[in-house]
Amino acid sequence: MQSCDVFLLFTWPRHWPSRPGVSLSCSDAVSAVFRLLGYLFAYFYKSFVNILCFHVVFGEPIMSEEKNMVIRSDSDENDKDNTPKRKKQKCTASYERKLPSKLLTHEKFSGWLVVSKYNPGKGFCKLCNCEIAGSLSQIERHENTEKHKKTLKSTKQTSKVTDFMKPGPSSIHSAQIAAAELKLCGFIAEHNLPIALLDHLPGLVANVCPDSKIAKDIKCAKTKGTYIFSNVISEHDFSNLVSKLKVTKFSFIIDDISTIKQLVLVARHYDTEVQKTVDKFLTLLEIKDTTALGIYNCIEVFFNSNEISFENLIGFASDNATVMMGSKGGVQHLLKQKISHIFIQPCVCHSLYLCAPKACTALPHYLEELARNIFSYLSNSPKRLNEYKEFQTFTITNPQKNIHISYTRWLSLEQVVKRILEQWPALLMFFTSAALEDGIPMASRILEGLQNPITKMYYAFLAYILPDINKLNLEYQAETLRIHKLRNSINTSVKGILSNFIKREILKPNDISKININDPSTYLRIDDIYCGATVESIYLDNSGKISRKELQEFQVKILNFYVCLTKQMFQRFLSCELFAKLELLKALDPANVIEGRPKSIIPLVMKFLT
Structure with a gap:
């Protein structure tokens, strides 16, 4: 039998047909080879197991002693060593990674990472007050937590106590920033600006001066500025002023x-x-x-x-x-x-202001009521204001608003009177239209006052006399020292008012303080009382509309105004004890010193020594 036939005898599957003399295909041959290999593996495996069992039973070593690997039977082991077997113990020791020392000096962690006092192998976060495992990953994980980030941010914005005790470049820079913030607050206070301006002013300064580190680091908004005003500037100025007083x-x-x-x-x-x-x-x-x-x-x-x-x-x-x-x-x-x-x-200004309202009581009361009604009628309606602007354009009048009379604004009365006179043509046409078309009673009353030429004469008179009083008032609202000129200024103003109704032969040679204002014999004739050029012009234009009785009534009221005004000025200034003492202050006026009067300041000095 040939070798091929022996191979086929062992590998030929039983389900294949027995056809000797027929050649096998490639797939059939591969299948037969694998089948043979399986038989050989099974044979050698069975032989190895039998040999192993034999040596275990009879105690023969399987391998040589050079390998130091000996397999012995349980019975022989018991014969040689009767000591009991030790149980195999599990390893319970755990490995903990220690904190690398180089992390403590790392620029990323040096500000907050230290060695834990209780566990030297772990780290400790000074900001969060907690321990951290010693590995780099655990430290970086802690660094990225929200709690650590918020604490680190707040810490950076807070200055350390030691920073204020160590002089250096940082403390000098901080002092410069503090000085800049104080100057900004001082600027706001000096110019009486809103404190809310501090919300924008530091940013503007930093934008204007981009190369200045001081301007860039200024942090002074409204809240901090209020604190500086109340607790820094105010306290310092108050204590400084008290120490001087x-x-x-x-x-x-x-x-x-x-x-x-x-x-x-x-x-x-x-x-x-x-x-x-x-x-x-x-x-x-x-x-x-x-x-x-x-x-x-x-x-x-x-x-x-x-x-x-x-x-x-x-x-x-x-x-x-x-x-x-x-x-x-x-x-x-x-x-x-x-x-x-x-x-x-x-108060000189207050006294001068009180003189004018007191004198105005001698004039008809409807003058003030008319001025208030004009302002109220126009200011409360945008429609009326637009219509009034059309009449201003038609009459070629300056498009200005009327002014409200205010008792707290001492100089407002003159401005109200002048504005009404400037707007008179437009006001007359507007209220004529309003009274005819709208039929509003207030418009009719205002129109009745505007159509009366005597009303315009009263307003023209006030526009003539009030500037003299207000000019004197403004002079003593100045910030410069003016008290040494007070007596001379009031004398000049009172003398000018007296010249409107006092006879010249009485006014010129005498001291004005000696003139008897209550004596009617010192007055000019009623027709000779001067009321201003504008009043005379209005009378000449409307002489046919004004009766003699109305004119005399007007002149009497003007005379009463003059008398009341001068009485008030005499009472508050010329006849008081203080005004007499002010005569000594003329020695402080440079003009008087040049002229050599008075010759000595000793009388003035003695007033301060007694």
Whole structure:
């Protein structure tokens, strides 16, 4: 039998048909080869197992002793060593990674990572106050948590206490920033600007000066600015001013705010630092008792609490309210009882303002009512304002609004009168149309007043006389020292008013303070009283519409106005004791010094020594 036939005998599958002499295909041959290999593997595996079992039973080593690998039977092992077997123990030791020392000095972690006090192998976050595993991944994972990020951000915005104790470039830069913020707040306070401007001003400065690190680092908005005003600038200026008032002579000006019961104190003293007399805001006191005694007690408590001596107080000024300037029970009277040498100065501007309203009581009351009605009728309706603008264009009148009369704005009366006279043609045409077309009663009353030429003459007279009073008022609202010119200015103004109705032969040779205003024999004839050129022009244009009786009534009221005005000025200025003392102050006027009058200032100096 050939070798091929032996191969086929072992590998021929039983399900194949027995066809000797027929050649096999390639797939059949491959299948037969794998089948043979399977038989051979099974044969050798069975032989190996039998040999293994034999050596285990009879104790013969399977391999040589050079390999140091011996398999022994359980029985032989028991014979040689009767000691019991030890149980195999599990390994319970765990490995913990220690914190690398190089991470402690790494610029990324050095600010907050340290070694834990309780576990040296772990890290500790100073910001979050917690331990961290020593691996780099755990440290980076902690660094990216929201809690750590928020804490780190807040820490960067907070300065350390030690930073304020160590002088260096950072402290110098911080001082420069603080100085810049103080100057910005000082600028806002000096120019009386809104505090809300600080929300935008630092950003503007940083944008204008992009190369300045100081401007870039300024952080001063409205909230911080308010704190600086209240607790830095205010406290410093107050303590500085109080320390000066303790050692120098001063006067103070007070005024009360009746709506919220507060008392304002402004101190005037000679500041040796700037070498001039200055006015400084001293304090704002809350008062519960608004009587003269209550105000005086409030001032006394403030002086005693700040250790300011009343002996240093040499002057007192206020408005002309009775509670302040009352001769028997006012604040000035109580101060005189405590300080006999104190100088009392009423408000000149307030006194001048009170003269004009008092004199206006001699004129018809409908003049003020007419001015108020005109303003009210036009200001409350946009439709009427648009219609009024058309009449202004038609009459070629300046398109200006009418002004409201205000008792708190002392100079407003003159402006109201002048504006009505400027708008007279447009007002007359507008209210004529409103009275005829709309039929509103107020428009009819206003039209009736505008059509009366006497009304226009009254307004023209006020436009003539009020500027003289307001000019004097404005002169003493100036910031420069003007008290040495007060007597001369008032003398000149009063003399000009007197010349309108007093005979020249009485006015010229005599001192005006000696003229008897109540004597009718000193007055001019009723027709010779001067009311201004505009009044005469209006009368000539409307002489046919004005009766003799109306004209005389107008002239009498104008005379009463002059008499009342001059009486008020005599009473408040010319006949008071203070005005007589002001005669000595002419020695301070450079014009008088050049002319050599007075020859000496000794009388003035003696007033301050006594």
